[in-house]
Amino acid sequence: MSGHLKVPLFRRLPEIYRLRDGEQFPGGQLQGYLAPVEALFSAIHENIEQLFDDLFIETCSDWVIPYLADLVGTTHLSGDPHTIRADVADTIALRRRKGTLAGIERLVTNLTEWASHCVELRERLGWTQHLNHQRPDDGGAPPYRTASRLTVPRGGTVPIRDPAMLRLLDTPFDRFARTVDVRPADDGQVHVNLPNLAIFLWRLEAYRLGVTKPLYKGFGAIAAPDPGEASFAVRFDLDPLDRPIRLFNTWQTDVRRDPPTLTEVDRVPGPILDARLTTGAPAGNPDAYVSVDTYTPPASLLSDFDASDAGLQFFIPNPPFPPSRTWTFRGDNLCGWESGLRRPLLDSEIVIDPDIGRVLIGVPTDAERIALRDALRVGYSYGTMRRVGSHPISRPAAPATLFNEAVDLRMVTGMAGGLSLQAALANIHNSPQPIVIEIADSLVHALDLSTLGGVVAEGGELTLRLNRSLVIRAAANQRPVVRLAVPLRFRPTNVLVAPGGDQQALDAINRNLLVRLEGIFLTRDPVFPAGEPLIARAAVARLEIQDTTLDPGGHRLRDPLATPAGSTMVGRAPLWPALQLARDFGFADPAERRAFPPVPDVLLQYAIAGALRLDDAYALVLEDSIIDAGLGPDGAPQNTEADLAIAALTGPMANYAPATRVCGVTIFGRTRVEELRGTGAIFTQRVRVHQNQVGCLSFCWFSGDGDRLPPNQACVRRPDARLVFTREWFNDPAYGQLAAATDRRVREVGPGDDEMGAFGFLKEAHKRRNLSIRFREFMPVGVRPVVVTVT
Secondary structure: OOOOOOOOHHHHOOHHHHHHHHHOOOOOHHHHHHHHHHHHHHHHHHHHHHHHHOOOOOOOOHHHHHHHHHHHOOOOOOOOHHHHHHHHHOHHHHHHOOOOHHHHHHHHHHHHOOEEEEEEHHHHEOOOOOOOOOOOOOOOOOOOOOOOOOOOOOOOOOOOOOHHHHOOOOOOOOOOOEOOOOOOOOOOOOOOOOOEEEEEEEOOEEEEEEEEOOEEEEEEEOOOOOOOEOOEEEEEEOOOOOOOOOEEOOOOOOOOOOOOOOOOOOOOOOEOOHHHHOOOOOOOOHHHOEEEEEEOOOOOOHHHOOOOOOOEEEEEEOOOOOOOOOOEEEEOOOOOHHHOOOOOOEOOEEEEEOOOOEEEEEEOOHHHHHHHHHHOEEEEEEEEOOOOOOOOOOOOOOOOEEOOEEOEEEEEOOOOOOOOHHHHOOOOOOOOOOEEEEEOOOOEEEEOHHHOOOEEEEOOEEEEEEOOOEEEEEOOOOOOEEEEOOOEEEEEOOOOOOOOOOHHHHHHHHHOOEEEEEOOEEEEOOOOOOOOOOEEEEOOOEEEEEOOEEOOEOOEOOOOEEOOOOOEEOOEOOEOEEEEEOOOOOOOOHHHHHHOOOOOEEEEEOOEEOEEEEOOOOEEEEEEEEEEOOOOOOOOOOOOHHHEEEEOOOOOOOOOEOOEEEEEEEEEOEEEEOOEEEEOOEEOOOEEEOOOOOOOEEOOEEOOOOOEOOOEEOOEEOOOOOOOEOEOOOOOOOEOOEOOOOOHHHHHOOHHHOOOOOOHHHOHHHHHHHHHHHHHHHOOOOOEEEEEEOO
C-alpha cells in the first residue's frame, strides 16, 4: 500500500513564477495560496494510487480482500488479514494441488503461519503383505528390497541399534508400525486408522539470536588421553544469564516452492533432539541443526559473522582454528559434565545438550582452550509464543523526532570498539534534545548508575535525571540484555526554576517527558540489591514498556532441589518485582513534589514483567502482556504480599493500585486495584476492586475465589470454566500458552470471538476455524483430517 504522497504543485510551476512570487511583499503569497489546494490534490493522487494497488491481492487494502475472493470463487474467512490475503492469493495454486499432501501443508501455512507436516496414518499400520505384491521397501531380493537393518520399512519393527532413529518414536516423523485405532479422532491425538490424515502443527515461534557470547563455565583437563581424544574439555552454557534454555531448530522448509515438497524431519521449528545431533549415526543429521564458521577477532561489526539458517551456530576464532578444521558433533546429557561423559571426548568434538543449552568442546592444547574462552561466539534458537516479551523481531527504524524535536540518536554495540550503554547514558541530564539509544546486538550490556556521570543521589537513592525524553530500544532482529547493578530511577533534571524563570515553559517540557524501553531484556546483576524492583522510580509523564521483558524470575533451575526426605524435585528460581512506584514520585523536596505537573501514565504493551507495585498517583494500562507473581490457577495462595501481582506499594494488603485498564492480559497472582476496566484478561487468582461501581470488564476469566468485581459481561469463572496453561514458568517454551484442556469459552469466545489472555491478538481460534472450513473443501472423499499440535 502506498503511503501519503505529497504533490508539490508550487515546485512544478515554471521557475519564472516562483521567482516572481519570492519578489513580492510579503513573499510566498502564491505558494501559500496553493498550499490547501496541494493537500487536496495529494489526497486525490493518493486515492488514485491506491485504486491501482487494489487491483492486486498483494497490495490491496484489507477491505478489498473479500471482493477479490469473490472473483476467484473462494469462500470468505475471517481473522488475521495477512493469512486471509495469502489464502486468496494461493486459491488457484491450491486447487491445482487439491488432494496432495504438499497442497495441504501449503494451505495450513497460508492460514496459520505455522509449520506443518501431513502424514497418511494408513501408512503406519502394521500389515502382512501379499507374497505376489511385495513392496520394494518391505521384502524380496535386491533390487526390490531397499530397506536395511537400520531403516524402518512400512509395517516393520523398531530398530534398536540406532538412537537417532529411536528418538523419532511418537513424533510426527515416527515411521514405526502401529495397530489400528478405531476411537473417535476428535481429541487432538494421533489415531492410526485407514481414513485418518494427521496434520501436525508447530505453533511456537523459533526465534534466532544471531551472535551472542556464551557463559564460560571452566574446563576439565584430561590426564593421559588416548590417541584421538581431547586434552581439554571446555565448558559453556549458551544462555549468558546461566539459565537452562531449550534449544530449537529453525524452520527451513519453503512451503511455496514449486513443485512443492513435504516438510522434512530435521527442518521444523521444534525442539532439537539430542540423538539427531550425533555425527556418524545412521539416522543422525547434525548438519541440519549445527554449523561451525570461523571469524577473525576482534570483530567490530555483526557483518563480520557469516550467519547461517541452522538452529545452532558456532563462531570459532581464527587463529588458532583454521577454516579447514573438521568438527564432529554429539548429542548427550551434560547435567553432570564435571564427572565425565559416557564416551570419551574426542579432539575437535562438540558435545551438545539441547535440553538445557550446554556445550562441551574438546581441544588438544591450552592455547586453543584460552582462545575459545575469550572469543567463542554462538547463535542459537529458542521457542516461545510470538511477540510478547523481548524477542529478535523486525522493528521500524528509530524515530527521527519526538514531540516535534529532532532526536539525538546514539548507537550502542558490545562489539569491539563500539559505544557502550554506560557511555551512551552518561551526562544526559542537560541534553537539549530527546535521546534515542539503539542497541545493535544481542549481547549483555552492563549498566551501573553508581558509576554513571550525571546521576544524583536523592534520598539516598541513585536517580537518572532527564532534561528531555529518553528511548532505549533494540535494533531490528536483536534482543539485547541489559543487566542492572542497581534499580533504574528516573526524574526530571529540573522541576523548579530559579525566581524570575519561566515555570510554565519548564512544566510544558516535563509534561512531555517520556521514558520508553523497547525490545530490551532487563535483568539483574549478581550484585543487585535483594528484593528491589528493576524500576523503582518513574517521575516522568509517561513510562512505556514495549516488546520488553522485565525479568520476573521464577524460571526453571538447571539442577533439581533436594528435599528433606532425600528425594529431588524440579527447582524454581525466586520471583522478583518489576515496578515499585511511590505516591510521592520519590521527591525528597516537598516543593518539587508539589510542582511536579503530570499524573504519570505507565504502559506495558507486549511485555512480560514481574509483580507491579504502584500507588494511586499513577494511571496503569496493560495490553497484550503477562504479569507474573508466580501463582497459576491451581496454585494455593498464602494471602501474603508475595501473592500479589498488581497492588499498591504503600500498604499493599490494605490499599489499592491505581485505576487500571487491561486489554488481553494474563496475570499470574492476585490483583488489588482502585478501578478496573477492559477486556480479554485472565486473572488466575482473586481480584479485588475498590471502586466496583465504576468501569466494566468483558470476556475475562476469574478464579471465583471471593472476587470483588466491577460490572462485567460475557465473563467466565472457575469451576464452571476450566483454565489450563501448557507452561506457567517463565523461560519455558509455551510459557503462558492456553492448553487444549482449557474451556472452549476461554479459547474461542473471548474478545472478537478469539481466546482470552495475553496471546489473543494472535487470533489462534480464527486460524483453527479457518482450517476446519478449508479442510471440508480440500479433503478427498473419505479422508478425515486429524489436527495434532506438536508445540
